[in-house]
Amino acid sequence: MSGRFETPEWHASVARLVANAGFRSTADALIDTVGQVVDNDGTVLLAFHPDAPPEVLYHNLGPARSKHYLDRYLAGPYLLDPLYELALRRDKPGACRFRDATPDRFRSSEYYRQYCERTHLRDEMDFLLDVGPDTACVLVVARIEKMFTKAELERLRLVEGLIHSTMRNVWNHWAARERDDGRDGGMHRRLTECFENFGESLLTQREREITQLLLRGHSTKSIARELDIAPGTVMVHKRNLFSKLGITSQYELFSRFIDALSEPRASG
Numbered sequence: 001m002s003g004r005f006e007t008p009e010w011h012a013s014v015a016r017l018v019a020n021a022g023f024r025s026t027a028d029a030l031i032d033t034v035g036q037v038v039d040n041d042g043t044v045l046l047a048f049h050p051d052a053p054p055e056v057l058y059h060n061l062g063p064a065r066s067k068h069y070l071d072r073y074l075a076g077p078y079l080l081d082p083l084y085e086l087a088l089r090r091d092k093p094g095a096c097r098f099r100d101a102t103p104d105r106f107r108s109s110e111y112y113r114q115y116c117e118r119t120h121l122r123d124e125m126d127f128l129l130d131v132g133p134d135t136a137c138v139l140v141v142a143r144i145e146k147m148f149t150k151a152e153l154e155r156l157r158l159v160e161g162l163i164h165s166t167m168r169n170v171w172n173h174w175a176a177r178e179r180d181d182g183r184d185g186g187m188h189r190r191l192t193e194c195f196e197n198f199g200e201s202l203l204t205q206r207e208r209e210i211t212q213l214l215l216r217g218h219s220t221k222s223i224a225r226e227l228d229i230a231p232g233t234v235m236v237h238k239r240n241l242f243s244k245l246g247i248t249s250q251y252e253l254f255s256r257f258i259d260a261l262s263e264p265r266a267s268g
Helices: 002-006 008-019 023-037 063-074 082-087 110-119 150-158 160-178 185-197 205-215 220-227 231-245 250-261
Strands: 042-048 055-059 095-097 123-132 135-143
Touching (some): 023 135, 023 150, 042 063, 042 160, 055 160, 063 110, 082 123, 082 135, 095 150, 123 160, 135 160, 205 231, 205 250
Antiparallel strands (some): 042 055, 042 135, 123 135
């Protein structure tokens, strides 16, 4: 395990981190340092807020990959992302493998099929850090062709403290530079209201709660645990909400929601 931490390149990258010379230099050094720890196919640093869309602070993706991975995500589907929910939790881990932090039926969800699967990511390691009362930064380290090995995951966890310190420095530079620009809280409010009120003209409050959990990839049993009701009761609500919405599958449910996102002022 120690070989990667004994090279001249590793020590040079750490020296750049310690220098903390400015936003771009520090962000570049962070991404370079992660690349010294494990080979990866892309690194993205995001900031998550409860009252605004996520911000992309820095990444090493080209224009085409940035549009494919980031622009579509920021248009609204981030609301269904388990990482978005996890980042805003107070009890979040400092680092986790994305596949270990998803709902039990996430890989069967239409969000996964329509967005995650199309990115062709095979694996993802995330570093999470609160940088303010209502803001969390997340560093995403992605793999396309192969999974992270046990040794690679151990190396990443070994440098968690170093990565967290640098993430905080990058955020401090970003906040000092961007604080007067403001964030599009209005768009986030419209998207959040669309999600929370989806189907409100047709569905009961309980049916909307179940709809939201279905969209986020929870199974019947998981929904029952989340809402503290019987699985059979969940199934009854699910049949009723499908009937009221005039749909027969979760694919149609997801499509209806995406259509509603394109008109955020509509209630679904």
